[in-house]
Amino acid sequence: MRSEDLDLLRELPLFQGISDAGFRELTQAAFLQRFPAQVTLINEGEHADFLHVVLEGLVEMFARDRQRESVLTIVQPVSTFILAAVITDEIYLKSARTLVASRILMLPAASVRKVFAEEPSFARAIVAELGFRYREVVRELKNQKLRTGAERLAAWLLGQSHAAGGARELTLPFEKRVLASLLGMTPENLSRAFATLAAYGVTSSGKRVRLDDPDALANLSRPSHFIDEWKNGD
Amino acid sequence: MRSEDLDLLRELPLFQGISDAGFRELTQAAFLQRFPAQVTLINEGEHADFLHVVLEGLVEMFARDRQRESVLTIVQPVSTFILAAVITDEIYLKSARTLVASRILMLPAASVRKVFAEEPSFARAIVAELGFRYREVVRELKNQKLRTGAERLAAWLLGQSHAAGGARELTLPFEKRVLASLLGMTPENLSRAFATLAAYGVTSSGKRVRLDDPDALANLSRPSHFIDEWKNGD
């Protein structure tokens, strides 16, 4: 494992407060793997044996129930995923699959729980992380229950634009069918939602999307501090 | 504050590991209030100043976006709510309102954060609680994204039945319009969902519901360990 990767890890808020000994404990039995796109890393229902960290690439977390499948979140570098399952020593509630070629660091769950039990600062960092993640899911649940498909798309586009420093031209980081599932709709529906948003200045060709009238979009979806995380700090 | 109430609190997993001093710190500035039904305790967007504990009664957590409103969870005694907002020192993402007359204990957020910073065992208990809650919301998000309305109702009824020791006769603990919103549908729709479930042995009159054919119901909604918390431990 390269020391730059360790540095990346060390810089995450989650790992900043740990002692060097604790950090070594966590990382000594860790291993790094490269995966091509479309590789399943985790199957929901399996016992949580590793805390995963995306160092590079893109991972989708999804769930299935009978025929249906839905993308729940997209994990970008550098961040961990399935911390809650690891720390509660439970099964995974989501499956994970690489969207593009990715470098994934895997920390043994037992080590994570050991350091968690021994180092109060790690426990506190985990609280901060879990608290934040909890709130993320609550926001997403509200997004799903309170907005229509087109509104969710509008809000998502505005969020992407915000993340890109207010850019009016975006490039979708993944396929539209993934976005559709993330937003809780079918690909056909997403296509029509884009058509609907044309009236609000949204034009798209392939993965390139232009937002010519962000105000109109905002008026449609009313981004809210209470739903859209990116609205904070404005 | 009655000492029995303190005992109730002390018995919650969240507070069990704390030192007596820490527990005193938490509870000295706490206060207990009785509220009639339909009183708003929290408005989303407000800063989280108290950790609330339902000692008696029933509280609904809900959120609004423009015209729409949706019930996100129902909090039963004895449990805390909005721990995540308190611990991250943030605004509430949900509003809270009593469904019936309730006794609510309010612990100052500052005390909670102080004891959290000082007592590793409390930090660890909070991790356990947040981890569990996080997983609850993930389950709910999956419930929403992967199931139809009628399926959600079926799964909910089976969950209630399970909680009542497998009883085939249930009494709804709150109004149907609340249940409708919790399940992510309109009251009209819930009414029709009940009609749909008649074919699966569900009969209801008022708040009384009978499940004559739980197997058929289960076949419809396929309760899953990965969505329905109550399926665990079977």
Add this chain to the structure above:
DNA sequence: CTTCTGATTTGATAATTATCAATTTTGAGA
């Protein structure tokens, strides 16, 4: 550059869910 598979779009239709309106029912309080 071409080929070809899979993604996306479009069209037609069905299923699901929401809305609006009108009854009917229920349950709390007089």
Add this chain to the structure above:
DNA sequence: TCTCAAAATTGATAATTATCAAATCAGAAG
């Protein structure tokens, strides 16, 4: 027990979303 406002149901219709099928498009492999 009676009254009455709110809750629940029912009916009619609209909006939203899903499904199926076909056509088009795009991007990776050769």
